[in-house]
Amino acid sequence: MTAAIYAAQANINTILLEESTTGGLVNSTNLVLNFPSKKAVNGMSLMAEVREQVDALNVPVEEICEIEHLDLTGGVKIIETDEAVYEVRAVILATGRKPIELDPPMDCDQIHYCSICDGGVYEGKRVVVVGGGNSAFDESIYLLNIGIRHITMLEIMDDFIAAKTSQDNLFSTGKAVGKTGVKLAGIHQEDGRLKFVVVEHCKTGEKEQIDADGIFVFIGQKPSSRLFANHVNLDPQGYILADADMKTSVKGVFSAGDINQKTFRQITTAMSDGTIAALSAERYLRI
Amino acid sequence: MFTQLTSGNCMAAIADTEQGVLIGYKELCPHCLNMEKMLVKYSKTHPDISLFRLNIEESPDTFKELGGERPPTIFVIKNNSVVAQKAGLMNPKEMKAFYQRS
Numbered sequence: 001m002t003a004a005i006y007a008a009q010a011n012i013n014t015i016l017l018e019e020s021t022t023g024g025l026v027n028s029t030n031l032v033l034n035f036p037s038k039k040a041v042n043g044m045s046l047m048a049e050v051r052e053q054v055d056a057l058n059v060p061v062e063e064i065c066e067i068e069h070l071d072l073t074g075g076v077k078i079i080e081t082d083e084a085v086y087e088v089r090a091v092i093l094a095t096g097r098k099p100i101e102l103d104p105p106m107d108c109d110q111i112h113y114c115s116i117c118d119g120g121v122y123e124g125k126r127v128v129v130v131g132g133g134n135s136a137f138d139e140s141i142y143l144l145n146i147g148i149r150h151i152t153m154l155e156i157m158d159d160f161i162a163a164k165t166s167q168d169n170l171f172s173t174g175k176a177v178g179k180t181g182v183k184l185a186g187i188h189q190e191d192g193r194l195k196f197v198v199v200e201h202c203k204t205g206e207k208e209q210i211d212a213d214g215i216f217v218f219i220g221q222k223p224s225s226r227l228f229a230n231h232v233n234l235d236p237q238g239y240i241l242a243d244a245d246m247k248t249s250v251k252g253v254f255s256a257g258d259i260n261q262k263t264f265r266q267i268t269t270a271m272s273d274g275t276i277a278a279l280s281a282e283r284y285l286r287i
Numbered sequence: 288m289f290t291q292l293t294s295g296n297c298m299a300a301i302a303d304t305e306q307g308v309l310i311g312y313k314e315l316c317p318h319c320l321n322m323e324k325m326l327v328k329y330s331k332t333h334p335d336i337s338l339f340r341l342n343i344e345e346s347p348d349t350f351k352e353l354g355g356e357r358p359p360t361i362f363v364i365k366n367n368s369v370v371a372q373k374a375g376l377m378n379p380k381e382m383k384a385f386y387q388r389s
Contacts, residue, residue: 020321027317044315064321064328064379082379109374117318121357 001050002274003092003256003281008057010282015088016054016061017081023047024096025221025258026267028114030142035267044116046267072231072253090281093228093240093248093255094274097221097265102130108187110194110214115139122214123147128197130184131218132160137170139218144175151176152210154199156183187215223259235261246277254281288327289338294346297353300339307337307364308386311355313344318376319359326361329379336386337364363389 001022007014021027029043038046054061062083069080072091079086099113112118119142127148129140132155140151153160153170158181160167170176179199185207186198196209223238233241233249239261246254256277257270292300292309301309308326312319326338343350343358353362354372363371363386371389 021317021324023317027320042315044317044320064325066378114318117316117359118357120313 001047001054002271003094003278004054004059005050005057006275006278007092007281008054008059010278012278012282012285014059015086016059017065017067017079017086018061018063019065019067019095019224021063022051022054022061025098028116030116030138032267067227070227070231072228072250075252077252090252090254090285092246092274092277092281093232093253093259094257094270094277095224095227096258096270098224099217100220100222102184102217102219106184106187108189108194108215109192110189111187112214112216113218115142115216118214119143119146119148119216124149125213126150126152126211127214127216128152128154128184128210128212129216129218130154131220132157132162132178132180133218133220134162134166135220136218137162137166139216140170140176141166141173143216144170144173149175152212153178154182154184155180156202157181184215221258225259237261244276245280246273247280252281252284254284288330289323289340292339292341292346292349294349297339297341297346297349301364301369302367304337304339304364304367306335307339309339309341309353309362309364309369311341311343311350311353311358311360311362313342313358316358321376322359322361325377325379325382329382332379333383333386339364361385365389 004014004016026043026047032041032043032046066082068082071078076087077091124147129136129151143151160178181202182199183202184197185200188195194213196211198207199210200207225234225238225240232253235241240248240255240259242248242255242260246256248255254277256273258265310322330336330338353369357374360372360374362369373385
C-alpha cells in the first residue's frame with residue numbers, strides 16, 4: 001500500500017491487486033508498539049488507516065484477486081486475474097509472507113494460526129502454543145488477556161528464542177508453562193473435539209500427553225512467492241533477490257517488503273521498501 | 288451491500304429470506320474482513336443472494352442459537368431457514384460450491 005501511495009502521488013496510473021485483503025500479516029497483529037507516531041495500535045486498525053490513504057488517492061484496489069497468468073518478460077507486463085487483464089509497464093511485487101503450517105499437517109478444526117481470529121472461543125479453556133519466538137509469546141500473552149485458562153508452550157529447540165522480557169511477561173502470570181526440546185507428535189480427538197496432544201521429547205523419544213482444547217501455531221512465516229518462482233530470481237528459501245533500489249532480476253519488475261531477502265522484517269522496513277520501489281518504478285517509467 | 292442484523296431481528300430476517308448468506312463476524316478479526324470481502328465479490332455474480340452480517344460480540348446468544356462457534360462463520364439461508372454453516376476461510380470458488388451443495 002505504501003508503494004501505491006507513492007506511485008499515485010507521482011501521478012502514475014496505479015492499480016493494487018491483492019489475493020486476500022490489504023494489510024497482510026499486520027492485520028493479525030494485536031498490538032503494534034514500534035510504529036513511529038503510534039505508541040500502541042492494533043495492527044488491523046493501522047492498516048485500515050493506510051488503506052484510507054490509498055482510497056483517498058483513488059487507487060483502484062482489487063481484493064480477493066486470483067492471479068491466473070503472469071508475463072513479466074517484455075516491456076509491457078501482462079497480469080491476468082480472474083476479473084481482468086492488465087497490461088502495465090512496471091510491476092511492484094509485495095506479497096509478503098504467510099504463516100508456516102504444521103508439518104506434517106494435522107486434520108483438526110481446533111488448530112489455529114491467528115489468536116485474534118480464533119482465540120475467543122477458548123475462553124476458560126486450555127490451549128497449546130507451538131513455537132518459541134517473539135510471535136508465539138506475544139500471541140500467548142494476548143490469549144491469556146482474553147481469558148484462556150492455561151497455556152503450554154512447545155518449542156522444538158532447546159531454548160525459547162523470544163526476548164527475555166516477553167518470556168518473563170508470560171511465565172510470570174503463572175498461567176503458562178514452557179517445554180523445550182519437544183515436538184508435537186500427535187493429537188487425540190473425540191467427536192471432532194480435541195482432547196489432548198501427544199508431545200515427544202526430541203532427545204529421549206519419550207512421549208507425554210497434555211490436555212488441550214485447542215492448538216495455536218506460531219512457528220514463523222514463509223514467503224508468498226510461488227507465483228513468481230519462474231519469473232524473478234529467488235534465493236533457496238523463496239525470497240526475492242532485489243537490490244538496494246528494489247530492482248529484481250527482471251527489468252521493470254520491483255519488489256518490496258517481507259517478500260525480499262533481507263535481515264529485518266518490520267512494518268517500517270516494509271514501508272521503506274515500498275517507498276523505494278515506487279520511486280524506482282517512477283524513475284524507470286520516466287527515463 | 289450487507290444488511291446488519293442484531294439479536295432483535297436476526298431470526299425474523301432469516302425467516303423472510305429465500306436465498307441469502309449470513310456471516311457471523313467480530314470487529315478487528317482479519318479472517319472476518321477477508322470473508323466479508325470474499326462475499327462482496329461472490330455477490331457480484333450472484334446478485335439474487337441477500338447478504339447479512341451479525342456481530343457476534345454484540346449478539347453472542349443469537350450466534351450460538353444459530354449453531355456458530357467461532358468467527359468467521361458463514362450460514363447459508365435457503366427457503367427461509369439456515370441450511371448449512373461453515374467456519375473459517377473460503378475463496379469465491381469454494382463459496383460457490385458450498386452454497387450450491389447446501
